[in-house]
Amino acid sequence: MMEDRGTFDNLPHKTIARLSQYxxxxxxxxSRGKSHIFSHxxxxxxxxxxVQVRRDLMLIGYSGTLRKGYNIKELINLIGNIIDSxxxxxxAIVGMGNLGRALINYFSGKRHKLSIIAGFDTNPxxxxxxxxxxxxxxxxxxxxxxxxxxxxxxxxxxxxxxxSQTANExxxxxxxxxxxxxxxPIDVPEYVYLxxxxxxxxxxxVAFYVKMKTLEEENITTx
Amino acid sequence: MMEDRGTFDNLPHKTIARLSQYxxxxxxxxSRGKSHIFSHxxxxxxxxxxVQVRRDLMLIGYSGTLRKGYNIKELINLIGNIIDSxxxxxxAIVGMGNLGRALINYFSGKRHKLSIIAGFDTNPxxxxxxxxxxxxxxxxxxxxxxxxxxxxxxxxxxxxxxxSQTANExxxxxxxxxxxxxxxPIDVPEYVYLxxxxxxxxxxxVAFYVKMKTLEEENITTx
DNA sequence: AAATAATTGTTAATAAAATAACATTGTTAT
DNA sequence: ATAACAATGTTATTTTATTAACAATTATTT
Numbered sequence: 262m263m264e265d266r267g268t269f270d271n272l273p274h275k276t277i278a279r280l281s282q283y284x285x286x287x288x289x290x291x292s293r294g295k296s297h298i299f300s301h302x303x304x305x306x307x308x309x310x311x312v313q314v315r316r317d318l319m320l321i322g323y324s325g326t327l328r329k330g331y332n333i334k335e336l337i338n339l340i341g342n343i344i345d346s347x348x349x350x351x352x353a354i355v356g357m358g359n360l361g362r363a364l365i366n367y368f369s370g371k372r373h374k375l376s377i378i379a380g381f382d383t384n385p386x387x388x389x390x391x392x393x394x395x396x397x398x399x400x401x402x403x404x405x406x407x408x409x410x411x412x413x414x415x416x417x418x419x420x421x422x423x424x425s426q427t428a429n430e431x432x433x434x435x436x437x438x439x440x441x442x443x444x445x446p447i448d449v450p451e452y453v454y455l456x457x458x459x460x461x462x463x464x465x466x467v468a469f470y471v472k473m474k475t476l477e478e479e480n481i482t483t484x
Numbered sequence: 485m486m487e488d489r490g491t492f493d494n495l496p497h498k499t500i501a502r503l504s505q506y507x508x509x510x511x512x513x514x515s516r517g518k519s520h521i522f523s524h525x526x527x528x529x530x531x532x533x534x535v536q537v538r539r540d541l542m543l544i545g546y547s548g549t550l551r552k553g554y555n556i557k558e559l560i561n562l563i564g565n566i567i568d569s570x571x572x573x574x575x576a577i578v579g580m581g582n583l584g585r586a587l588i589n590y591f592s593g594k595r596h597k598l599s600i601i602a603g604f605d606t607n608p609x610x611x612x613x614x615x616x617x618x619x620x621x622x623x624x625x626x627x628x629x630x631x632x633x634x635x636x637x638x639x640x641x642x643x644x645x646x647x648s649q650t651a652n653e654x655x656x657x658x659x660x661x662x663x664x665x666x667x668x669p670i671d672v673p674e675y676v677y678l679x680x681x682x683x684x685x686x687x688x689x690v691a692f693y694v695k696m697k698t699l700e701e702e703n704i705t706t707x
Numbered sequence: 708a709a710a711t712a713a714t715t716g717t718t719a720a721t722a723a724a725a726t727a728a729c730a731t732t733g734t735t736a737t
Numbered sequence: 738a739t740a741a742c743a744a745t746g747t748t749a750t751t752t753t754a755t756t757a758a759c760a761a762t763t764a765t766t767t
Contacts, residue, residue, distance in 0.1 A: 270696050274689075275754065281688040285667060299714075307669055311714095312756065319716060327714055327762055344688055346695040352687070359589060363582035363641075367667070367683055375691050413694055416687070418586075438694035440687060444508060444590065446530055454693040458686060460590055463679060464575070464639070464663060465504040465567055466497075468598050470677040471636055471661035472569040473493050498724065522744075534744095535726065542746060550733050550744050 269321065269343050276317045277344065282307055283314070284340045291333050299330035345374035351412045355427055356419035357382040357397050360442055364416060365393045377416075379406055400427075404434040414438040421445040492544065492566050499540045500567065505530055506537070507563045514556050522553035568597035574635045578650055579642035580605040580620050583665055587639060588616045600639075602629055623650075627657040637661040644668040 272280075286306045290298055300311040300318075307314075318324075318331070323339050325331035354361040357380045365377055380397040382388060388399045398406055406412070415431045417424060417439060424443040431439060438454040441447050444462075449455045495503075509529045513521055523541075524534040541547075541554065546562050548554035577584040580603045588600055603620040605611060611622045621629055629635070638654045640647060640662060647666040654662060661677040664670050667685075672678045 270700070273754065277692050278685050278689055281685040282669075282682065285684070301714090308671070310756070313754095315714095315716065316755085325715065327716095328764055330714080344692045344695075346691065346698075350691050350694065352691075359582045359586035363586055364683060366582060368687065371684065372688070375688065414687075414690055437697060438690040440690050446505075448531070452697070454690060454697060456686060456690050458681075459505065460587060461508070461594065462501050462504040463681060464591065464637075465595070465598065466501050467637055467661045467663050467677060467679050468569065468573050468575075469500050469567045471573065472567075474660060474675070474677060475569075477493070496724065524744090533726075536724095538744095538746065539725085548745065550731090553744080 272320055272343075276320055279307070279309070279313075279317055280321070280340050280344055283317070284337055284344075287333050287337050287340075291337065296333055297326075297330045298333055298336075300325070302330070341374070345372075347374075349374045349376070350414060351379075351410055352377045352414045352416065353379045353381065353403075353407065353412045354395070354416050354418060355381045355400070355403070355431065356417065357384075357387050357392060358418060358420075361416070361418040362392055364418065365395050369393055369395070378410060379412060381406075403430055407431070407434040407436060412436070414440070416440045416442065417447070418442050495543055495566075499543055502530070502532070502536075502540055503544070503563050503567055506540070507560055507567075510556050510560050510563075514560065519556055520549075520553045521556055523548070525553070564597070568595075570597075572597045572599070573637060574602075574633055575600045575637045575639065576602045576604065576626075576630065576635045577618070577639050577641060578604045578623070578626070578654065579640065580607075580610050580615060581641060581643075584639070584641040585615055587641065588618050592616055592618070601633060602635060604629075626653055630654070630657040630659065635659070637663070639663045639665065640670070641665050 283303055286303060287298065300314040303314045304311040318336075321339060321343055323331070323336060352375065354364060354377055361380060361382075365380070368377055377395055380392060380395045381400045381403050382397055383400045387397045390397050407415075413436065415436050415438075417427055417431075419427050421443040422445070424441065424445040425447050428439060428441070428447040428449060432449055432453055436453065439447070439449060439456070441455065441457045442460070444459050446457060447455070506526055509526060510521065522534075523537040526537045527534040530537075541559075544562060544566055546554070546559060575598065577587060577600055584603060584605075588603070591600055593599075600618055603615060603618045604623045604626050605620055606623045610620045613620050630638075636659065638659050638661075640650055640654075642650050644666040645668075647664065647668040648670050651662060651664070651670040651672060655672055655676055659676065662670070662672060662679070664678065664680045665683070667682050669680060670678070
């Protein structure tokens with residue numbers, strides 16, 4: 262007999278990201294006392310088209326009601342069923358510098374199915390402290406704590422030169438997913454899910470498009 | 485007569501991002517004394533295919549030599565011509581919290597054509613200080629400083645609830661490009677280039693794929 | 708009661724991105 | 738010299754993602 266969980270394994274990657282964003286927008290609307298929402302409302306919050314919203318919701322099999330739109334509570338729950346893990350997932354931050362602490366701030370207490378429960382650093386001044394509610398352990402104890410706590414995801418926010426070494430240790434400790442914020446690409450076995458985010462590239466991309474816009478304007482004015 | 489600059493206005497978005505990454509890898513190789521590099525070497529650093537690298541380089545019209553590969557110096561210069569702005573672009577960080585300071589650290593001194601030259605905050609303890617070489621001004625002086633210095637890009641790292649207000653002020657001050665790190669989507673006129681990056685979504689995406697991998701494994705073992 | 712308008716859900720078309728296929732060209736080895 | 742090899746550059750194909758088109762439905766208005 263076919264399981265009903267695991268039906269969503271071929272959702273487009275972009276849809277997954279949007280579902281997370283829809284949920285955040287929906288939670289906000291709910292907290293303001295709204296009970297239903299139209300596709301074009303969600304769309305305008307996220308700066309996308311209503312069609313895209315409806316298509317995403319079609320893919321996860323959710324139906325709204327004509328004339329009233331989508332039931333916010335139901336939709337939040339459904340999105341939770343899809344993207345959250347039933348048992349919850351524990352996350353560690355490796356590198357408690359500015360970026361690590363920023364991530365903890367952004368994230369703390371936001372999702373009960375996904376929580377940052379440990380930080381690691383090599384700086385003795387930080388080890389033993391609790392930062393924004395997250396205890397900071399010595400990096401030498403990574404494996405021990407990850408195994409003991411059942412941490413499945415690690416966010417790498419160490420200096421770039423330590424990135425690959427750190428990644429290797431995390432993989433050896435049994436981590437299942439990695440989010441690398443250093444500008445140095447890392448290498449992991451195929452059974453580890455890796456997402457790289459490169460702040461420098463993003464800024465350079467913005468700079469490029471600003472440059473293009475400027476050049477366009479110059480051309481227009483000189484024609 | 486046709487200008488030669490501005491020829492690259494229809495490069496795929498993803499190619500732009502990769503060019504920035506290629507350049508970083510190339511700079512590293514250059515600093516290690518390498519003079520030439522093969523497409524498959526670049527590819528393996530970036531975890532992509534050699535074909536993708538060659539295709540990107542074809543799009544920017546760069547040719548390597550058979551058997552020796554690509555001339556690293558030449559390629560770095562060409563990528564610079566494409567993505568850098570000749571006169572340089574100045575960047576401001578709005579919100580000198582952990583994230584703002586992390587970005588300054590990651591970026592400081594890395595690119596001479598693109599530099600973070602000002603920070604803004606509302607916290608009196610921060611105003612007047614220099615953080616990692618970047619002066620922190622009062623947020624009330626945003627417009628003044630942006631106009632005086634000719635700052636074209638701003639990175640928004642304020643608390644989410646202040647995001648849209650901040651964005652409006654920046655647009656009014658004449659900013660050309662915005663990079664929004666808050667989880668709250670912002671609204672800008674079409675003449676401003678906007679890039680949103682949402683750390684929470686990225687982490688939730690990793691969590692989703694970790695969950696899927698786990699479910700897959702369970703299915704495999706129970707078949 | 709009929710017409711209109713607003714909304715959903717779905718299929719079809721288009722666009723963007725990645726991958727594959729392969730011709731070409733030097734270099735090395737035989 | 739010739740064959741085999743290892744690289745590039747480019748066109749063709751496939752895959753992924755977005756957008757457009759439109760039928761169906763229900764509330765509202767006339």
